[in-house]
Amino acid sequence: xxxxxxxxxxxxxxxxxxxxxxxxxxxxxxxxxxxxxxxxxxxxxxxxxxxxxxxxxxxxxxxxxxxxxxxxxxxxxxxxxxxxxxxxxxxxxxxxxxxxxxxxxxxxxxxxxxxxxxxxxxxxxxxxxxxxxxxxxxxxxxxxxxxxxxxxxxxxxxxxxxxxxxxxxxxxxxxxxxxxxxxxxxxxxxxxxxxxxxxxxxxxxxxxxxxxxxxxxxxxxxxxxxxxxxxxxxxxxxxxxxxxxxxxxxxxxxxxxxxxxxxxxxxxxxxxxxxxxxxxxxxxxxxxxxxxxxxxxxxxxxxxxxxxxxxxxxxxxxxxxxxxxxxxxxxxxxxxxxxxxxxxxxxxxxxxxxxxxxxxxxxxxxxxxxxxxxxxxxxxxxxxxxxxxxxxxxxxxxxxxxxxxx
Ligand code: SF4
Numbered sequence: 001x002x003x004x005x006x007x008x009x010x011x012x013x014x015x016x017x018x019x020x021x022x023x024x025x026x027x028x029x030x031x032x033x034x035x036x037x038x039x040x041x042x043x044x045x046x047x048x049x050x051x052x053x054x055x056x057x058x059x060x061x062x063x064x065x066x067x068x069x070x071x072x073x074x075x076x077x078x079x080x081x082x083x084x085x086x087x088x089x090x091x092x093x094x095x096x097x098x099x100x101x102x103x104x105x106x107x108x109x110x111x112x113x114x115x116x117x118x119x120x121x122x123x124x125x126x127x128x129x130x131x132x133x134x135x136x137x138x139x140x141x142x143x144x145x146x147x148x149x150x151x152x153x154x155x156x157x158x159x160x161x162x163x164x165x166x167x168x169x170x171x172x173x174x175x176x177x178x179x180x181x182x183x184x185x186x187x188x189x190x191x192x193x194x195x196x197x198x199x200x201x202x203x204x205x206x207x208x209x210x211x212x213x214x215x216x217x218x219x220x221x222x223x224x225x226x227x228x229x230x231x232x233x234x235x236x237x238x239x240x241x242x243x244x245x246x247x248x249x250x251x252x253x254x255x256x257x258x259x260x261x262x263x264x265x266x267x268x269x270x271x272x273x274x275x276x277x278x279x280x281x282x283x284x285x286x287x288x289x290x291x292x293x294x295x296x297x298x299x300x301x302x303x304x305x306x307x308x309x310x311x312x313x314x315x316x317x318x319x320x321x322x323x324x325x326x327x328x329x330x331x332x333x334x335x336x337x338x339x340x341x342x343x344x345x346x347x348x349x350x351x352x353x354x355x356x357x358x359x360x361x362x363x364x365x366x367x368x369x370x371x372x373x374x375x376x377x378x379x380x381x382x383x384x385x386x387x388x389x390x391x392x393x394x395x396x397x398x399x400x401x402x403x404x405x406x
Pocket of ligand 1: 372373374376377378379382388389390393394395396
């Protein structure tokens with residue numbers, strides 16, 4: 001459409017330019033004619049006139065009167081002739097000029113008419129062009145409108161077709177959905193029927209199971225009752241048996257205890273009775289009259305230590321120390337409580353007595369007699385981890401070596 005409009009515009013412009021050129025041409029021509037018409041007519045040249053009259057040039061004038069007169073008459077006649085000729089020529093020229101002017105006027109009128117006709121033609125052409133352009137424009141507009149309408153109609157048709165398609169698709173989908181729903185419903189009904197059938201089956205199965213369980217339970221119960229009765233009978237039998245065994249055991253235990261008691265009675269010594277009779281304070285606080293008990297304890301321990309792990313019979317020790325059996329026994333109990341010795345009950349010559357074994361050897365004061373530390377001048381500065389220490393002391397080393405040699 002735009003291309004068509006452009007072509008129309010170009011054509012129109014070309015036409016106008018052509019008309020303008022023609023008008024310019026006619027204007028220039030008419031102006032030239034006008035100028036020619038108004039320009040003065042050149043006078044005939046004297047030379048030419050002379051040539052025509054054949055007048056001599058530079059001739060000595062030898063006038064003879066008659067001759068001269070004749071000549072003058074001739075000349076006059078010639079002049080008149082020439083004048084007449086000139087006038088005739090002038091008249092002819094004037095007529096010619098008038099004829100030319102008339103012709104020019106006619107031509108001018110013709111040109112004017114032509115110009116007007118051309119102008120009218122151009123105007124008509126212009127109007128025709130404009131009408132053509134307008135018609136073209138209207139045709140184009142109509143065409144565009146028609147195309148637009150056709151397009152709209154096409155779009156509308158397309159839209160309607162799409163809508164119809166969509167509607168069709170919707171209907172199809174709806175139909176599919178309904179078909180699916182119907183299928184689902186059918187499946188649901190089927191499942192429901194299956195479920196009911198299963199439930200009925202389960203109920204029947206359950207009832208059968210329950211009946212079976214009841215029967216089994218009854219049978220089990222009967223069996224359990226029978227087993228329980230059998231067990232009870234067995235238990236009763238076992239109880240009787242156990243009772244008998246228990247009684248036998250109790251009797252045996254009783255006998256054993258009695259035997260043990262008798263044995264214990266037999267084992268029982270004077271020290272055991274003494275231990276039962278005395279309190280702990282009386283045992284640990286035992287003192288012999290007019291005796292240094294520390295020294296006595298040390299001496300007893302030294303004697304027992306002499307027997308090392310074998311130990312010695314307390315009766316023999318008391319004899320050595322000239323102690324009574326009662327004092328010796330109490331002293332042995334004291335040393336045991338002090339943790340110095342242990343007592344071991346043994347049967348000696350069909351009689352139960354105690355063997356005494358050393359547990360901890362007491363330190364004798366004699367052993368530290370002569371130790372350099374007692375008289376050491378730097379004793380106050382001496383310590384295990386100090387600068388002056390028993391670990392590095394030469395005095396203590398010498399003393400230990402001497403004591404070992406003894
Ligand atoms: S260890 Fe030696 S230095 Fe220390 S107090 Fe005894 S004797 Fe003196």
